[in-house]
Amino acid sequence: MIVQRPLNVVIVGGGTAGWMAAAAFTAALKPEQRRVRLIESSEIGTVGVGEATLPHLRMFNRRIGIDERDLMAKTQATFKLGIEFVDWARVGDSYIHPFGAYGSRMAGVPFHQYWLRQKKQGQAAPLEAYSLPIVAARQGKFALPVDDPASLLSTFGYAFQFDASLYASYLRGFAEQRGVQRIEGKVIDVQLRGTDGWIESLKLENGTVVAGDLFIDCSGFRGLLIEQALHTGYEEWTRWLPCDRAVAVPSRNVGPLTPYTRATAREAGWQWRIPLQHRTGNGYVYSSNFISDDAAAEKLLSRLDGEALGTPRFLRFVAGRRRKTWNKNCVAVGLAGGFLEPLESTSIYLIQIAITTLIDYLADSARFDPRIVDAYNRWIDMEYDRVRDFLILHYHANQRDDAPIWNYCRTMAVPDSLAQRMELFRHRGRVITYKDGLFLEASWLAVYLGQRVIPVGYDLLADALNATELERRTRSLREQIEQAVARMPTHEQFLGNYCPAKLA
Numbered sequence: 001m002i003v004q005r006p007l008n009v010v011i012v013g014g015g016t017a018g019w020m021a022a023a024a025f026t027a028a029l030k031p032e033q034r035r036v037r038l039i040e041s042s043e044i045g046t047v048g049v050g051e052a053t054l055p056h057l058r059m060f061n062r063r064i065g066i067d068e069r070d071l072m073a074k075t076q077a078t079f080k081l082g083i084e085f086v087d088w089a090r091v092g093d094s095y096i097h098p099f100g101a102y103g104s105r106m107a108g109v110p111f112h113q114y115w116l117r118q119k120k121q122g123q124a125a126p127l128e129a130y131s132l133p134i135v136a137a138r139q140g141k142f143a144l145p146v147d148d149p150a151s152l153l154s155t156f157g158y159a160f161q162f163d164a165s166l167y168a169s170y171l172r173g174f175a176e177q178r179g180v181q182r183i184e185g186k187v188i189d190v191q192l193r194g195t196d197g198w199i200e201s202l203k204l205e206n207g208t209v210v211a212g213d214l215f216i217d218c219s220g221f222r223g224l225l226i227e228q229a230l231h232t233g234y235e236e237w238t239r240w241l242p243c244d245r246a247v248a249v250p251s252r253n254v255g256p257l258t259p260y261t262r263a264t265a266r267e268a269g270w271q272w273r274i275p276l277q278h279r280t281g282n283g284y285v286y287s288s289n290f291i292s293d294d295a296a297a298e299k300l301l302s303r304l305d306g307e308a309l310g311t312p313r314f315l316r317f318v319a320g321r322r323r324k325t326w327n328k329n330c331v332a333v334g335l336a337g338g339f340l341e342p343l344e345s346t347s348i349y350l351i352q353i354a355i356t357t358l359i360d361y362l363a364d365s366a367r368f369d370p371r372i373v374d375a376y377n378r379w380i381d382m383e384y385d386r387v388r389d390f391l392i393l394h395y396h397a398n399q400r401d402d403a404p405i406w407n408y409c410r411t412m413a414v415p416d417s418l419a420q421r422m423e424l425f426r427h428r429g430r431v432i433t434y435k436d437g438l439f440l441e442a443s444w445l446a447v448y449l450g451q452r453v454i455p456v457g458y459d460l461l462a463d464a465l466n467a468t469e470l471e472r473r474t475r476s477l478r479e480q481i482e483q484a485v486a487r488m489p490t491h492e493q494f495l496g497n498y499c500p501a502k503l504a
């Protein structure tokens with residue numbers, strides 16, 4: 001990394017975002033290249049939810065040098081092979097969005113095109129049967145993927161379900177050991193430079209003044225620096241993502257720990273269920289236009305698998321993102337930068353991308369070059385926009401008419417970017433994939449088909465294989481997946497051997 005003089009980084013906030021930023025900066029820059037301080041107020045506290053992740057987090061951990069097994073044991077983590085969506089397109093439906101592919105290309109044609117062809121001819125097995133992570137998830141099995149591309153066990157990835165507060169504490173230990181200075185205190189004033197309005201320093205309640213070059217705003221929904229001081233503005237997306245509240249409560253574990261997160265559509269939103277080693281995380285994400293807080297809490301409590309541990313906690317949010325997440329010498333990361341509901345567990349991913357992209361861009365040229373700042377903002381906007389479209393798909397493509405929220409979402413106008421993608425898929429099953437960012441082909445496929453968006457045709461190149469050969473290959477693939485899963489240990493057996501929980 002090219003660094004001209006030590007970079008004086010001040011992070012405000014000690015939630016998941018703040019400590020991920022602190023850990024990443026200390027890992028990326030040598031001690032003589034940086035001074036990193038993190039200010040947090042235990043009086044204010046953190047949002048305290050955020051338990052389901054995406055496989056990308058493993059790359060972040062690896063990049064900064066975290067031992068995954070140790071981390072899992074110390075954060076009560078379980079493995080996650082995907083997300084089960086229950087009752088989304090119609091009441092009674094269930095599908096899993098897996099972390100892995102369905103089959104593999106044959107003669108250069110995506111596997112799902114052959115499946116669509118068989119489906120048109122009434123000969124298709126369920127698509128799930130061609131996804132190893134789904135078959136394993138449904139049977140409560142888990143094993144680590146392998147590197148050998150010839151093995152079926154290389155066709156999937158995994159993420160964690162963990163206690164996000166323990167993850168933040170873990171990163172705190174990691175970052176402090178590497179020289180990050182933690183400052184306990186409440187920021188009460190932000191001093192801006194007279195000439196250009198850049199942030200000069202922060203004033204704490206006890207009178208301390210903290211100056212810096214780069215300020216990372218990880219202060220949560222309040223956006224203390226990016227919004228309250230710099231008035232950057234917020235682009236709101238509630239017209240497409242109407243949920244604006246959540247109520248959360250943990251419960252006692254009942255039954256085997258599932259290696260997946262569950263999202264069940266409800267009368268005014270949806271309910272999450274995330275099994276950790278010591279408890280299950282639950283929450284109801286809802287729209288205040290369609291249900292009251294009291295009713296939402298009552299519904300949540302009546303639908304837990306096990307006894308509630310504690311009283312329900314309410315959270316409020318507005319779907320959207322800052323107009324710029326990098327403004328002047330301030331970069332907003334985490335909830336300060338924007339919020340998209342946790343339906344696809346994307347918030348920690350967006351934190352990770354914000355931090356790693358920032359570090360890469362800072363290294364790339366003179367710091368704070370406006371061209372770099374613009375490029376960074378475009379990149380982060382793109383990441384948010386893509387997640388937004390994917391989330392909207394879940395709501396929009398529904399066939400439920402049992403509750404006003406579902407009628408609203410089914411009939412609302414969606415962003416053009418999503419409408420065009422859906423149109424292409426409906427025509428011949430074409431999935432537009434991106435070179436960068438979320439999500440891959442299998443993810444879109446899982447959600448399109450799970451939400452009953454069924455193409456009218458298929459790619460005619462999938463006619464290349466004759467029917468007998470196609471049937472032979474697809475049956476063989478299903479059998480191989482069944483056999484591979486049969487050899488896997490249960491998720492609990494695997495956890496017990498690999499990363500049984502221990503106190504930090």
Ligand SMILES: Cc1cc2nc3c(=O)[nH]c(=O)nc-3n(C[C@H](O)[C@H](O)[C@H](O)COP(=O)(O)OP(=O)(O)OC[C@H]3O[C@@H](n4cnc5c(N)ncnc54)[C@H](O)[C@@H]3O)c2cc1C
Pocket residue numbers: 012013014015016017018039040041042043044045046047048049050051052053164185186187188218219220221222224246248283315317333334335336342345346347348349351
């Ligand atoms: C209902 C819900 C469910 C979620 N589920 C998931 C999930 O399953 N997966 C996922 O990836 N994400 C999820 N998230 C998002 C996830 O919780 C957050 O992205 C993550 O916790 C990061 O939060 P944060 O660090 O940005 O903010 P916070 O946790 O709110 O931390 C803010 C920090 O700023 C400090 N602070 C604020 N003001 C001041 C001040 N004046 N002076 C000093 N310090 C200050 C606070 O003390 C605190 O340390 C969920 C969010 C919600 C709302």
